[in-house]
Amino acid sequence: MKHRGRHRRRRRGRALRAALAGTALALTAAATMISASQATNAADPGALKPLTASAETTPLRLTEHDVPRDALDRLSDAMGRPVGVGDVLADPDGSLRDAEDCTADDRRPLPVEPAATRAYCWPGADTDGWRPGAVTTSGDADDDGRWGEHRVILSGWSQAGTTAEGGLARVAFVDAGDPDRLGYTWVLLTVPVDEGRGYRGLGSAVSGMVWYQDKLLVTAGRGEAGALYVYDVDRVQRATVDGPSVGRVPGGWSAGGARYVLPAVASYRANGAGAPLPGGISLDRSTAPDSLVAHEATPADGDGPTRLWRYDFSADPARAGLLDTDPVAHAHAVAAYETELTDVRGVLSYRSGWYLGRVTGTPDERGTLWRQDTDGARPTRCGADETHRCWSGRATSLSYWQETGELWSQSGRMLFALPLASVDRSLD
Numbered sequence: 001m002k003h004r005g006r007h008r009r010r011r012r013g014r015a016l017r018a019a020l021a022g023t024a025l026a027l028t029a030a031a032t033m034i035s036a037s038q039a040t041n042a043a044d045p046g047a048l049k050p051l052t053a054s055a056e057t058t059p060l061r062l063t064e065h066d067v068p069r070d071a072l073d074r075l076s077d078a079m080g081r082p083v084g085v086g087d088v089l090a091d092p093d094g095s096l097r098d099a100e101d102c103t104a105d106d107r108r109p110l111p112v113e114p115a116a117t118r119a120y121c122w123p124g125a126d127t128d129g130w131r132p133g134a135v136t137t138s139g140d141a142d143d144d145g146r147w148g149e150h151r152v153i154l155s156g157w158s159q160a161g162t163t164a165e166g167g168l169a170r171v172a173f174v175d176a177g178d179p180d181r182l183g184y185t186w187v188l189l190t191v192p193v194d195e196g197r198g199y200r201g202l203g204s205a206v207s208g209m210v211w212y213q214d215k216l217l218v219t220a221g222r223g224e225a226g227a228l229y230v231y232d233v234d235r236v237q238r239a240t241v242d243g244p245s246v247g248r249v250p251g252g253w254s255a256g257g258a259r260y261v262l263p264a265v266a267s268y269r270a271n272g273a274g275a276p277l278p279g280g281i282s283l284d285r286s287t288a289p290d291s292l293v294a295h296e297a298t299p300a301d302g303d304g305p306t307r308l309w310r311y312d313f314s315a316d317p318a319r320a321g322l323l324d325t326d327p328v329a330h331a332h333a334v335a336a337y338e339t340e341l342t343d344v345r346g347v348l349s350y351r352s353g354w355y356l357g358r359v360t361g362t363p364d365e366r367g368t369l370w371r372q373d374t375d376g377a378r379p380t381r382c383g384a385d386e387t388h389r390c391w392s393g394r395a396t397s398l399s400y401w402q403e404t405g406e407l408w409s410q411s412g413r414m415l416f417a418l419p420l421a422s423v424d425r426s427l428d
Contacts, residue, residue: 045340045370045377048354051307052336059275060309060333062227062268064325071196072235075263078197079237079253085147088236088260089175092183096120096174096415109411112366113382113390114422118406120182122413130157130170132394134209134219135410137176139401140283141211147233151176154216155184155410156206156397168246168256169202169218171209174415182415187236188255189218190246191229191264199263201246201256202229207345207396208281210292212313215321216262217292219278226267227277230322237261268323268331276307284349285402289315291334292323295347295356306344308354309336339372346409348398355423357395357409360388367393371427378427390426 051057076082099107102121110116122132133156138147145151153174159167172184189206190199208219216231239259240252247254255261270277279297283290289312296307311331312324323331339356345367346357358368366389369380382390392411399408406417 045372047376048308048337048339048372048374049305050335050337050374051309057309057333057336059271060307060336061271061275062311062323062331063271064266064268064323064329064331065226066266067192067264068195071192072263072265074196075192075199076235076237078248079240079261082235082237083260084234084236085152085173086150088173088185088187089150089152089183091259092175092185093259094123094126094184096122096182096184098180099414099416102414106413109392109394109414110416111369111391111395111411111418113380114418114426116414116416116418117422118179118418119414119416122415124413127157127413130159131205132156132396132410132412133158133169133206134280134397135399135408135415136209136211136216136283136397137399137401137408138211139403139406140399141213141233143285143402145401145403153182153408153415154209154211155415156209156218158205167201167203167205169204169206170256170258171206171216171262185260186258187260187262188239188246188258189229189231189264190255190261193247198247199261202264207279207297208294209397210281210283210399212283212290212292213321215265217281217321219281219297220267221297222277225269227270227275228268228281229264230266230268231262232265232321233262235263235265237263266322280345280347280397282348282398282400284310285400286349286351287312289313289324291349293347293349293354295344298342298344304342305338305340306342307336307338308347308349308356309333310349337374339377341370341372341377345396346398348400348407350400350420355398355407357391357398359393361393365389365393367391367395369423371424380423380426382426 099119106121138152139145155172158169169189174184189202204220239255241254243254245254277297278294291310293310314324343359348355356370368388369391379388394411395409407420
């Protein structure tokens with residue numbers, strides 16, 4: 001049986017690579033139709049400019065605010081004992097489809113160059129009305145790539161206009177242990193209210209997300225009090241009522257249609273109303289200590305430049321998964337830069353390079369993936385006319401699974417991965 005299973009996986013792997021290669025060829029052909037003016041209208045952003053003056057770095061400071069332990073305990077006492085990641089994975093809502101079984105429209109947002117080596121699509125019935133957002137993995141959570149015995153991908157989604165707070169945000173916990181079958185379970189992101197006697201939905205799109213140790217850090221927009229919200233993955237609560245409401249309802253607890261709830265345990269607030277907010281975040285394990293990197297959230301019509309910065313994670317075992325703070329709970333940027341790139345929608349830092357995904361048109365058009373450092377910048381190229389527009393215009397997140405060397409992202413209904421080394425090989 002083991003040999004037959006291994007042969008089956010090899011056949012499926014060959015079929016998947018063929019499907020992805022066919023998609024990439026079709027998209028490359030489409031890319032060659034871009035006019036020369038379109039292909040060359042993105043100016044070289046040059047080198048990153050370090051920001052060192054206090055006036056430049058102080059606005060990036062965050063202030064940590066904990067949800068009182070009494071409030072969290074009161075909520076768990078009312079809802080029942082929290083469950084762990086393994087319990088959530090063992091109770092799936094559905095499964096993703098391999099790329100070979102996805103429609104051509106679903107595969108259209110996949111990058112052209114470098115091409116995805118693994119890809120899956122979400123069922124339309126379970127994601128209609130929801131916008132895909134950030135991705136993080138157990139490769140972020142632990143350097144061995146696993147959370148306990150599990151390999152896990154977390155996929156963020158948001159739904160606008162459904163609550164007074166501005167929408168709902170949820171995360172799919174994806175069991176990635178078997179590459180032939182990725183099951184997932186929805187968990188609603190919430191914020192405790194009334195001293196833990198209830199909760200509300202997180203009213204923000206999930207544009208950035210990092211799972212580090214037992215904490216999940218999620219970006220929040222200006223409609224929320226925090227710039228980042230912090231969740232403890234060991235504090236997942238079960239909803240007891242299936243319905244569209246969020247919070248305590250007659251008969252129990254509801255989670256907007258999800259069966260699980262994740263209440264925030266802390267938040268990081270920006271340094272004033274006009275301070276820059278993180279638009280995307282990712283983990284950098286190539287620094288000592290490990291660090292959280294961010295790009296500035298900017299409006300679609302912003303004319304740049306865009307700020308990039310990083311915070312150290314705490315080395316204190318009592319503060320696992322939290323940012324390093326000073327005695328008054330301030331997290332300070334330990335490095336900051338300015339890039340001339342605009343419309344940045346994804347950030348990753350590894351060793352000396354910063355990888356930046358950029359929107360170059362509408363979300364249905366090709367985007368650009370750049371590698372930039374203090375010496376210069378290079379984009380990936382594709383097509384006969386060597387256009388920069390090779391990346392997915394819809395992708396808003398970059399996450400590096402160091403144990404496997406894979407870069408993970410999400411675009412439209414496609415969840416996909418490719419070797420980070422293939423990005424470096426395709427740079428101009």
